[in-house]
Amino acid sequence: DAKTTQPTSMDCAEGRAANLPCNHSTISGNEYVYWYRQIHSQGPQYIIHGLKNNETNEMASLIITEDRKSSTLILPHATLRDTAVYYCIVRVAINTGTASKLTFGTGTRLQVTL
Amino acid sequence: NAGVTQTPKFRILKIGQSMTLQCTQDMNHNYMYWYRQDPGMGLKLIYYSVGAGITDKGEVPNGYNVSRSTTEDFPLRLELAAPSQTSVYFCASSYSMETQYFGPGTRLLVL
Numbered sequence: 477d478a479k480t481t482q483p484t485s486m487d488c489a490e491g492r493a494a495n496l497p498c499n500h501s502t503i504s505g506n507e508y509v510y511w512y513r514q515i516h517s518q519g520p521q522y523i524i525h526g527l528k529n530n531e532t533n534e535m536a537s538l539i540i541t542e543d544r545k546s547s548t549l550i551l552p553h554a555t556l557r558d559t560a561v562y563y564c565i566v567r568v569a570i571n572t573g574t575a576s577k578l579t580f581g582t583g584t585r586l587q588v589t590l
Numbered sequence: 591n592a593g594v595t596q597t598p599k600f601r602i603l604k605i606g607q608s609m610t611l612q613c614t615q616d617m618n619h620n621y622m623y624w625y626r627q628d629p630g631m632g633l634k635l636i637y638y639s640v641g642a643g644i645t646d647k648g649e650v651p652n653g654y655n656v657s658r659s660t661t662e663d664f665p666l667r668l669e670l671a672a673p674s675q676t677s678v679y680f681c682a683s684s685y686s687m688e689t690q691y692f693g694p695g696t697r698l699l700v701l
Binding site: 510517518519520521522525563567569571574575576577578579580581582583 | 594621623625627630631632633634635638640646648649678680682687689690691692693694695697
């Protein structure tokens with residue numbers, strides 16, 4: 477499985493952009509990069525995903541390098557409610573491609589402060 | 591839409607007892623999944639289903655069973671609870687191999 481490497485923790489001031497890096501150097505050509513976050517012990521919340529191109533939605537932007545070996549999640553204006561554990565995940569096909577799984581690592585704990 | 595709902599929210603079991611964790615989704619998703627999350631760790635896949643009547647093992651299936659008789663429901667059964675099954679259990683659903691959406695979780699303590 478393609479593994480991801482993320483910093484254990486990061487801090488960000490409220491109102492500033494939070495840039496969360498992720499390394500996935502063993503990713504295969506057809507594997508997507510997904511970002512989820514988990515606030516306290518709630519269920520993981522989907523943020524964004526991408527394959528090759530940069531993506532943006534109402535929550536965040538995802539920047540994927542041209543070689544696809546790393547990506548950055550950007551929260552443009554972090555608020556206290558964005559304090560959470562952020563997971564960078566490579567979606568892997570299983571069972572001869574009829575299904576997929578998300579392999580969660582330990583993620584990055586983002587602390588947004590006043 | 592309620593999305594993915596799970597019951598109960600919290601349960602204490604004695605060693606050897608059995609229980610069923612319930613999961614229901616109202617998004618008409620064909621794929622459903624069960625994950626467990628141990629303290630300070632990421633989620634690990636227990637079982638998944640690609641449609642009613644079809645289930646398959648994930649990474650950590652031992653000690654668990656599942657069934658999928660309807661599109662909406664995907665219960666997880668623990669037959670003989672063990673302390674190693676103390677964890678938080680998350681159910682998720684998706685439309686085929688697209689984005690998975692998670693429920694709020696069931697916290698299980700086996701003593």
